[in-house]
Amino acid sequence: MNDLALAAGQALRLVAVADPKLVDIVLLSLRVSLTAVLIACVVGLPLGATIAVGRFPGRHTLVVILNAMMGLPPVVVGLLVYLLLSRAGPLGNLGLLFTPTAMVIAQAILIAPIVAALSRQVVEDAWSEYREQLRSLGETRSGAALTLLWDVRFSLVTIVLAGFGRAAAEVGAVIIVGGNIDGVTRVMTTAIALETSKGDLPLALGLGLILVTIVLTLNAAAYVIKEAAQLRYG
């Protein structure tokens, strides 16, 4: 119990003085996960909206696969990206293994299905409400997909944050493809895992505190945005 109090005290001090090592780790985490979210959105949002308003053979199968992919185990994604990027792999000559780029790739693969599957659901619900009206106006399917994405924008905020939360909190994929190299590919989750096993509880706990705070803050912000938008736009 004393250990915990002691560790917590030291952790708070590390956060308070903005310990440079800790700051570097936090910044790298944010850079990697935010980039991954951005890529996942660029791919996932149009994909989800297209499937939502589309009619093509195999659509139902695709929806099931996409939904299932939301539960991809991070270590498996890490392993696949590792195999792709390792020296003997098909993309080995790019030399990306154990770089932040590799971590971005792994996390983007992990969360793109989440963004696509959840936005597919939201856009499809909207589509069932708007379909007749948009067709009546002469809107094309691709036009409708864009219109609906914009119309459900406040729900998409929550989806994007779900993706970010998943990326920022996962450890399995980044530790495999990043290697947890000090100062290069060490992010919050991998550092917490390492420091805990080394017994450096204050640093691990400090990072844990920051991680939880970031995720909480973002989700609170998303909630407030969504509620305010609901009031304003109906």
Next chain:
Amino acid sequence: MSASADMRAPLSLLPLRLEAVRFDAGGRRIIDGVSVTLAAGTRTVLIGPNGAGKSVLLRLCHGLLRPTAGTIAWSARELPGQARRQAMVFQRPVLLRRSALANVAYALAVARVPPPERAARAREALRLVGLETLADRPARVLSGGEQQRVALARAWVLHPEVLFLDEPTANLDPGATHEIEGVIAAMHAAGTKIIVVTHNLGQARRLGDEVLFLHQGRLLERTPADRFFKRPASAEAAQFLEGELPW
């Protein structure tokens, strides 16, 4: 090609010809052999009991549904990629999460009207439905009657030749209904063909020049409105008029 076929002036969409139109869904025959020609000018009211197929017939005409059999032919073709020359107002207005003005301008965007023209034209359409002061308010928080007027403005902004309305005032109070009917009358006066489905016999009297009476998917009669309400031709229509409340 002859000179006349080359003329650029758009031919009228009307008359609209339905030939032995049938529509089946879920193993049921919803529309059963409807043949009718709808001409420009008159206001056509489609009435009949619940489940008669009125809304389905309207959607078939507007192209939202495809007939199982039979043909629905406009006198001029609407080409894909061009602004639609017909519009529809639904029972429940479906507005986007943006301002009333942006909702009306959206119809112009879909019709590929150049962006600089959109705001002014949308504002003018809102003025015609009496909503210019609410132009910048988010559309979905307006009252039901105001939302329906935004939907009318959105339909009107492209000056359609034909306007379909599916029970446009079913959810509205008498004051809002009166306003909506006023807008419909103004659109008719501006030259738009009105085809309206209604439950409300009072509205049918106020809005209709001619009545199409639909019963179990069949078109039982087509009668000028003043005659229909006094002496309907079919026994079913007489029964319907008796059963319905007169307002």
